[in-house]
Amino acid sequence: MAAFAIGVIGFQLLPWPLAGWLALAAMPLLALLLARARARQLGLFTLGIAWAAAAAAWALECRLPNSLDGRNLTLEGVVVGLPERTAVRQSFLVRPIRIDDYPAKRPLPRQIRLAWYGRAPTVHPGERWRWRVKLRQPRGLMNPIGFDYERWLFQNRIDATGYVRDTAKARRLGTAWSLDAVRERVSRSLATALEGSSAAAGVLTALVTGDRRGIDPATWRDLDAAGITHLIAISGLHIGLVAGLVYWLAGGLWRCLPQVPLWLPTPLVQALTGTLAAAGYATLAGFSVPTQRALVMLMVLASARLARRRIGPLQAWWGAMAAVLVCDPFAPLGPGFWLSFTAVAVILLVVRRRPSSSRRQEMVGLQFALAVGLLPIMSAWFQRCSLIAPFINLVAIPLAGTLLVPGALLGAAALWLHPGLGLLLLQGLAWLIQGLLGGLGHLVQAVQPLVLLPAPELWTLALAALGAILLLLPAGFPGRVLAVPLCVPLLVGVRTGPSLGTAWVTMLDVGQGSSVVVRTARHILVYDTGPTWGGGNASAASVSLLPFLRSQGITFVDRVVVSHADDDHSGGLAALLAALPVADVVIGEPFRAAPVGARLCQRGQAWRWDGVRFRVLAPRVPGLRGNDASCVIRVASAGAALLLPGDLERAGELELLEQPGSLSTDVLMVPHHGSRSSSSAEFIRRVQPSLALISVGRNNSYGLPAEEIINRYQMRGVRVLRTDRAGAIQLALGVDGYRIRAELRRDRPRYYRAQP
Numbered sequence: 001m002a003a004f005a006i007g008v009i010g011f012q013l014l015p016w017p018l019a020g021w022l023a024l025a026a027m028p029l030l031a032l033l034l035a036r037a038r039a040r041q042l043g044l045f046t047l048g049i050a051w052a053a054a055a056a057a058w059a060l061e062c063r064l065p066n067s068l069d070g071r072n073l074t075l076e077g078v079v080v081g082l083p084e085r086t087a088v089r090q091s092f093l094v095r096p097i098r099i100d101d102y103p104a105k106r107p108l109p110r111q112i113r114l115a116w117y118g119r120a121p122t123v124h125p126g127e128r129w130r131w132r133v134k135l136r137q138p139r140g141l142m143n144p145i146g147f148d149y150e151r152w153l154f155q156n157r158i159d160a161t162g163y164v165r166d167t168a169k170a171r172r173l174g175t176a177w178s179l180d181a182v183r184e185r186v187s188r189s190l191a192t193a194l195e196g197s198s199a200a201a202g203v204l205t206a207l208v209t210g211d212r213r214g215i216d217p218a219t220w221r222d223l224d225a226a227g228i229t230h231l232i233a234i235s236g237l238h239i240g241l242v243a244g245l246v247y248w249l250a251g252g253l254w255r256c257l258p259q260v261p262l263w264l265p266t267p268l269v270q271a272l273t274g275t276l277a278a279a280g281y282a283t284l285a286g287f288s289v290p291t292q293r294a295l296v297m298l299m300v301l302a303s304a305r306l307a308r309r310r311i312g313p314l315q316a317w318w319g320a321m322a323a324v325l326v327c328d329p330f331a332p333l334g335p336g337f338w339l340s341f342t343a344v345a346v347i348l349l350v351v352r353r354r355p356s357s358s359r360r361q362e363m364v365g366l367q368f369a370l371a372v373g374l375l376p377i378m379s380a381w382f383q384r385c386s387l388i389a390p391f392i393n394l395v396a397i398p399l400a401g402t403l404l405v406p407g408a409l410l411g412a413a414a415l416w417l418h419p420g421l422g423l424l425l426l427q428g429l430a431w432l433i434q435g436l437l438g439g440l441g442h443l444v445q446a447v448q449p450l451v452l453l454p455a456p457e458l459w460t461l462a463l464a465a466l467g468a469i470l471l472l473l474p475a476g477f478p479g480r481v482l483a484v485p486l487c488v489p490l491l492v493g494v495r496t497g498p499s500l501g502t503a504w505v506t507m508l509d510v511g512q513g514s515s516v517v518v519r520t521a522r523h524i525l526v527y528d529t530g531p532t533w534g535g536g537n538a539s540a541a542s543v544s545l546l547p548f549l550r551s552q553g554i555t556f557v558d559r560v561v562v563s564h565a566d567d568d569h570s571g572g573l574a575a576l577l578a579a580l581p582v583a584d585v586v587i588g589e590p591f592r593a594a595p596v597g598a599r600l601c602q603r604g605q606a607w608r609w610d611g612v613r614f615r616v617l618a619p620r621v622p623g624l625r626g627n628d629a630s631c632v633i634r635v636a637s638a639g640a641a642l643l644l645p646g647d648l649e650r651a652g653e654l655e656l657l658e659q660p661g662s663l664s665t666d667v668l669m670v671p672h673h674g675s676r677s678s679s680s681a682e683f684i685r686r687v688q689p690s691l692a693l694i695s696v697g698r699n700n701s702y703g704l705p706a707e708e709i710i711n712r713y714q715m716r717g718v719r720v721l722r723t724d725r726a727g728a729i730q731l732a733l734g735v736d737g738y739r740i741r742a743e744l745r746r747d748r749p750r751y752y753r754a755q756p
Helices: 002-013 018-035 037-061 149-155 179-193 198-209 217-226 236-255 266-284 289-306 313-327 335-351 359-381 389-417 419-447 458-472 480-492 540-551 573-579 650-658 681-687 707-715
Strands: 072-085 089-099 112-117 127-136 160-164 171-175 384-386 450-452 503-507 516-519 524-527 559-562 585-587 606-609 612-618 632-636 641-644 667-669 691-694 719-722 729-734 737-743
Touching: 002 018, 002 037, 002 313, 018 037, 037 313, 072 179, 089 127, 112 127, 179 198, 179 266, 179 389, 179 419, 198 217, 198 389, 198 419, 217 384, 217 389, 217 419, 236 266, 236 289, 236 335, 236 389, 266 289, 289 313, 289 335, 313 335, 335 359, 335 458, 359 384, 359 389, 359 458, 359 480, 384 389, 389 419, 458 480, 516 540, 524 540, 540 573, 559 573, 612 650, 641 729, 650 681, 681 707, 707 719
Parallel strands: 112 160, 524 559, 559 585, 641 667, 667 691, 691 719
Antiparallel strands: 072 089, 072 127, 089 112, 127 160, 127 171, 384 450, 503 516, 503 729, 516 524, 606 612, 612 632, 632 641, 729 737
């Protein structure tokens, strides 16, 4: 079981194409190795690789074909899952039934994630619709740190994304019974019963059905800061609580029946009823990936009990992991898999020690052991941890297990069987939760417990994992004194920075927009902040820019330059200013969201940071409007230069060329994302770049960059890199010229980013 599990996990973690070559080598060896008794472990390891590779091949085959990427199509499908709604859009999953012009020999996508903007009919689970849509292959932003949307889509079996093109042509074709429709109906009934207690209603609904749409962002931030979001998202803890409660109740009731336990032993009844209860709860929660994983783990233990076989804790742990990976070989691509099995491993390691003098000491020790054991996982996936999580969980876990989860489930059932009693029970729980959330909010405000951790290197993670294991071993174990020093590199980070006279430049992948971070030895310049999305508060700053700055240990920005007012350059400014202190804001033209005290950009402004020179080349006079108001900055080290021209167009380029002095630059950020209205031949000739960088969104609706503009650069021998293909691009401008430090998609290849 261990060999098989390691094979599956190893395939998921290996870079591409190494994983592909390993899969090909595994196929002919598999039968031979399994047939030889002495090589059976190696054979099962090979079987794990083969299983993961076969699942990956099928998943990639289900992706939207290249020929349909970005095309307008007619889609007919059934709404699955629970749709999410904001003021400006709906987003929901569709299981496709038919797609026009789809290749006959290709399997349809398993699920499609659609957005429907504007005033549109409300969609519900189980409904069958026909839409005119624009579909795209799964794709996400690729930055040094941050949420990997592409990996998330792959793990959740979403093979295409898109949006509804024409609301007038959308047709509802019918409605069928579905589990998700039942979940939505239960969620609505709970929300109606608890009207006026929105935060508590959201928490109770999440505990019953796994529907977290009703939890507002402020409440979720408090729960995250306290380290108890795991109590809200239905996962292994909840499945285990329900199974354990029913197991205990069934045992008590069965023993009260005369003679019956003699022909059907109580342990077997307990295992069967506990598993069935857990399966029912997982069904009500929509069989999300965490509930599936928890249910499989529980079924492994129940199967051993029903078969009257004793298995050791380590066997049970490996058996559960192998079973989970058989059902879901993509589980290692998400943090839940690592958190679940690491938490169980820590618990098994701690409870097998000599018992403490009291139950309370055991619980306190277990919470701190979990905090230590999960620290490397939290650092790797989230780059943060909560200082108060062990203390809060000491109270929150027993409260959830004995009162909140059973009470919420009983209240929901009573609301259907006896509405008056159910309403009374739910309102009592809502009053309690409202008080707890209020107290939690005050505590979080006072303590500020969320600690941001640096982005870890692989070697710091390995050392911290070894240190955590040593800390969890019994006192007196050899080498235990090294535990804390081994964890220090992970906690403090091992960061390097540019030397004097050198600038590190990172062009982030923000989709259709731009954001560039220029870092010298002691200063930070942010040039543009990327767009906002969906008409809401989501922005590239919160998804790309801020995670990158925090991962570099940057807690203060010396200057922010917003080239001009267009949203794709200025949209993330508010999020940046709210998250980090900024000394100075310079803008190319006035706009509504500009902060008080922002200065207008003007030719002639210049400054020098740590041996790197910054000079503003345009606009000639402040107060211009439009793309030609863009603030143009030249960044020069001793041996290389970078030109940042914003959305400058031909008229602005010509005015730029009229000023005296050389414009020769090694690296050029292509003006206006490669539009035909920019990058005139004379401008390219005068600037003479050897490298051109284009910040652009994949398959954007503007058709940027224009093919003729790319050809114009390439004909002059200029190398062109694009964020939609390369991801974030990192450079170093030094004494000896410039060098490319990273192209993220090239440097981090994974099979789930491969084209179908």
